[in-house]
Amino acid sequence: MSEKRPTIVTVAEAAGVAASTISRALKGDKRISPETRARIARVAQELGYTPYASARALSSGQSGLVGVVLGPGTNPFYAELLYEAVRQIGERGMRLLIIHAGPGPVENSMADALLQYQVDGCLISSVDLPSHVGAVCTANGVPVVMVNRVAQADTCAVVCDNAFGSVQLGELLLRSGRRRTALVRTSAASSTARERDAGFTTFMQSAGYPPSLRLDGRSTYEGGFEAGRHIAALPAAERPDSVYAVSDIMAWGVLDALRLAGVRIGQDIAVVGFDGLPQSARPIYDLTTVEQPVVAMIGRGLDLLQARMRDKGLPDETISLRGRLIERGSSGPKGR
Amino acid sequence: MSEKRPTIVTVAEAAGVAASTISRALKGDKRISPETRARIARVAQELGYTPYASARALSSGQSGLVGVVLGPGTNPFYAELLYEAVRQIGERGMRLLIIHAGPGPVENSMADALLQYQVDGCLISSVDLPSHVGAVCTANGVPVVMVNRVAQADTCAVVCDNAFGSVQLGELLLRSGRRRTALVRTSAASSTARERDAGFTTFMQSAGYPPSLRLDGRSTYEGGFEAGRHIAALPAAERPDSVYAVSDIMAWGVLDALRLAGVRIGQDIAVVGFDGLPQSARPIYDLTTVEQPVVAMIGRGLDLLQARMRDKGLPDETISLRGRLIERGSSGPKGR
DNA sequence: AAGAGCTGAGCAAACGTTTGCGCAAAAGTG
DNA sequence: CACTTTTGCGCAAACGTTTGCTCAGCTCTT
Numbered sequence: 030m031s032e033k034r035p036t037i038v039t040v041a042e043a044a045g046v047a048a049s050t051i052s053r054a055l056k057g058d059k060r061i062s063p064e065t066r067a068r069i070a071r072v073a074q075e076l077g078y079t080p081y082a083s084a085r086a087l088s089s090g091q092s093g094l095v096g097v098v099l100g101p102g103t104n105p106f107y108a109e110l111l112y113e114a115v116r117q118i119g120e121r122g123m124r125l126l127i128i129h130a131g132p133g134p135v136e137n138s139m140a141d142a143l144l145q146y147q148v149d150g151c152l153i154s155s156v157d158l159p160s161h162v163g164a165v166c167t168a169n170g171v172p173v174v175m176v177n178r179v180a181q182a183d184t185c186a187v188v189c190d191n192a193f194g195s196v197q198l199g200e201l202l203l204r205s206g207r208r209r210t211a212l213v214r215t216s217a218a219s220s221t222a223r224e225r226d227a228g229f230t231t232f233m234q235s236a237g238y239p240p241s242l243r244l245d246g247r248s249t250y251e252g253g254f255e256a257g258r259h260i261a262a263l264p265a266a267e268r269p270d271s272v273y274a275v276s277d278i279m280a281w282g283v284l285d286a287l288r289l290a291g292v293r294i295g296q297d298i299a300v301v302g303f304d305g306l307p308q309s310a311r312p313i314y315d316l317t318t319v320e321q322p323v324v325a326m327i328g329r330g331l332d333l334l335q336a337r338m339r340d341k342g343l344p345d346e347t348i349s350l351r352g353r354l355i356e357r358g359s360s361g362p363k364g365r
Numbered sequence: 366m367s368e369k370r371p372t373i374v375t376v377a378e379a380a381g382v383a384a385s386t387i388s389r390a391l392k393g394d395k396r397i398s399p400e401t402r403a404r405i406a407r408v409a410q411e412l413g414y415t416p417y418a419s420a421r422a423l424s425s426g427q428s429g430l431v432g433v434v435l436g437p438g439t440n441p442f443y444a445e446l447l448y449e450a451v452r453q454i455g456e457r458g459m460r461l462l463i464i465h466a467g468p469g470p471v472e473n474s475m476a477d478a479l480l481q482y483q484v485d486g487c488l489i490s491s492v493d494l495p496s497h498v499g500a501v502c503t504a505n506g507v508p509v510v511m512v513n514r515v516a517q518a519d520t521c522a523v524v525c526d527n528a529f530g531s532v533q534l535g536e537l538l539l540r541s542g543r544r545r546t547a548l549v550r551t552s553a554a555s556s557t558a559r560e561r562d563a564g565f566t567t568f569m570q571s572a573g574y575p576p577s578l579r580l581d582g583r584s585t586y587e588g589g590f591e592a593g594r595h596i597a598a599l600p601a602a603e604r605p606d607s608v609y610a611v612s613d614i615m616a617w618g619v620l621d622a623l624r625l626a627g628v629r630i631g632q633d634i635a636v637v638g639f640d641g642l643p644q645s646a647r648p649i650y651d652l653t654t655v656e657q658p659v660v661a662m663i664g665r666g667l668d669l670l671q672a673r674m675r676d677k678g679l680p681d682e683t684i685s686l687r688g689r690l691i692e693r694g695s696s697g698p699k700g701r
Numbered sequence: 702a703a704g705a706g707c708t709g710a711g712c713a714a715a716c717g718t719t720t721g722c723g724c725a726a727a728a729g730t731g
Numbered sequence: 732c733a734c735t736t737t738t739g740c741g742c743a744a745a746c747g748t749t750t751g752c753t754c755a756g757c758t759c760t761t
Contacts, residue, residue: 052750053710053749061709065710079481081483083746084748087417087423088715112467115463126461372717384717384719385743389740398740417716419716423719423747424720426719
């Protein structure tokens with residue numbers, strides 16, 4: 030059977046120093062001499078010592094945990110975000126505590142988790158009512174960063190420049206000769222969808238070709254599919270020559286519905302999306318889209334978070350990152 | 366500014382009892398009288414008291430955390446598993462600590478996380494080398510349950526009966542008159558894929574119609590797509606009349622490749638998969654598949670885990686659950 | 702050569718909860 | 732009525748780290 034797991038005093042005795050010295054040496058305090066530090070590192074290594082996070086958290090008030098609230102939807106974009114967050118949080122020597130994810134609303138127990146585990150910071154990327162969450166966090170001095178969501182009252186945020194991306198897509202459509210554009214939007218109240226909607230509409234209007242059709246649906250594949258069916262069913266004269274779906278997942282639905290109806294993508298009609306999910310590169314979709322800089326978004330988000338862990342009272346900040354236009358076959362032969 | 370967060374002694378003083386009484390009352394110790402318990406509950410509620418998880422963990426050795434190791438792939442099945450795990454772990458009053466997820470191998474820092482945060486139990490659903498992980502856990506007395514993976518040396522496991530599901534699919538294919546079957550497998554060394562492969566092959570052989578073709582690829586959409594292209598490129602005489610892809614995600618690839626090549630699904634060729642992901646129900650796929658009982662798998666997995674948290678030294682156990690055959694259009698007109 | 706500043710490390714008090722043990726008072730037993 | 736059992740709760744010692752002080756021995760200054 031395994032011996033008792035070594036604690037800091039086990040190491041201290043083995044190294045012939047005080048526990049406090051171990052603690053300081055292991056976190057790089059300059060007051061400890063290089064020789065002592067090296068010896069301690071060696072002894073700790075030999076003993077297989079690793080600190081108890083609970084003791085550390087209790088004593089220092091820092092848990093090393095980042096709470097993550099994910100959206101309720103099944104949008105694979107959240108999976109991207111999560112995977113990247115796991116990776117980067119690990120790289121920064123912290124761990125990730127899932128507060129909520131998957132279908133269903135954010136529950137109240139969420140607030141408990143934040144408090145109980147003394148989460149050092151919180152990354153939120155949920156659509157619905159993050160206001161309450163934000164309130165709980167700020168009330169307890171937990172820094173919050175919204176990712177892919179516009180800042181609520183007093184929180185930081187990292188967003189993709191949805192308006193800019195929408196303009197890029199609009200320009201691409203116009204350049205390839207499209208003039209009658211349908212906008213597939215979502216009825217969900219997410220800031221992301223609203224900004225894409227508004228950015229595109231404004232641009233197209235100012236260019237003289239306002240969207241000729243607007244369709245609302247749930248922010249899912251199925252929502253897009255419905256919209257696509259509707260478009261396919263229109264008489265040829267009324268049918269738009271291009272579709273902007275405000276998310277890749279909706280664009281997939283549009284594409285599949287159109288194809289099932291025999292509409293030729295890229296020829297009869299151009300389809301573009303927004304998110305840049307890997308699945309959009311599949312030959313079957315070959316979707317023109319704007320790629321959200323997920324790596325950078327998480328990275329800057331954690332930067333903001335860590336800065337505020339060190340120094341609370343830093344002013345709120347919103348970082349806007351531009352996505353990359355990826356032109357593929359769904360918008361027709363390469364423009365220009 | 367917010368007052369100091371209440372601790373157990375804050376509550377104790379407010380209720381006029383000892384801290385130990387608070388502790389016991391809040392976890393339902395029968396030695397505390399109903400009246401006292403009610404009063405304490407009320408006071409705690411008023412003060413907005415919630416215990417510090419770190420203090421609790423330090424004192425009791427129980428963190429209330431379940432570690433989850435997810436597979437490296439981008440298979441949406443892992444997302445299903447994760448969402449369900451988050452839900453059920455929350456329901457059982459625990460929290461979920463992500464040890465690893467997403468692409469890339471399980472790193473060594475994982476073991477540290479297990480120890481540092483004193484994870485009470487661990488749910489593993491990763492393909493590659495979970496052996497090391499298992500070893501670390503058992504060496505430190507942390508119960509482990511493998512989900513959707515066959516038990517390694519001394520761990521519990523919850524699996525879907527892959528052989529049975531494969532037989533169900535084989536019977537369906539035979540019933541609808543298919544005789545020349547292709548098996549799209551994966552070169553990955555996952556037990557799941559192996560069992561499905563073996564189960565299907567054995568059944569078809571004993572029925573007198575062994576698979577006429579075997580294709581290996583990565584366990585991804587792209588792997589399936591490659592296989593589908595290969596099949597579509599075969600001269601008509603050699604082409605199989607049905608395909609069993611050992612996962613839904615691979616089946617999607619097969620379907621898309623075949624469709625792009627002009628092959629009519631369900632008529633020229635039947636395609637079936639395994640996993641029962643929601644996406645397989647989309648009209649564009651309409652995939653016949655075997656649905657893994659995700660809810661039950663996580664549920665039974667947590668049962669096993671919690672039983673072993675209470676009583677270590679319980680013998681290892683493997684639970685096999687049967688999936689549900691979902692017949693859809695991809696396998697042709699509904700069989701009798 | 703004596704005082705001041707540095708360097709490197711130890712002491713001990715937190716941090717908030719759990720839990721074994723102890724001990725009154727109330728209830729049951731003879 | 733004297734005794735034992737039960738009920739209900741308090742005491743205080745852990746649990747493993749961090750961190751503000753303290754302090755001895757140096758190295759510089761003057």
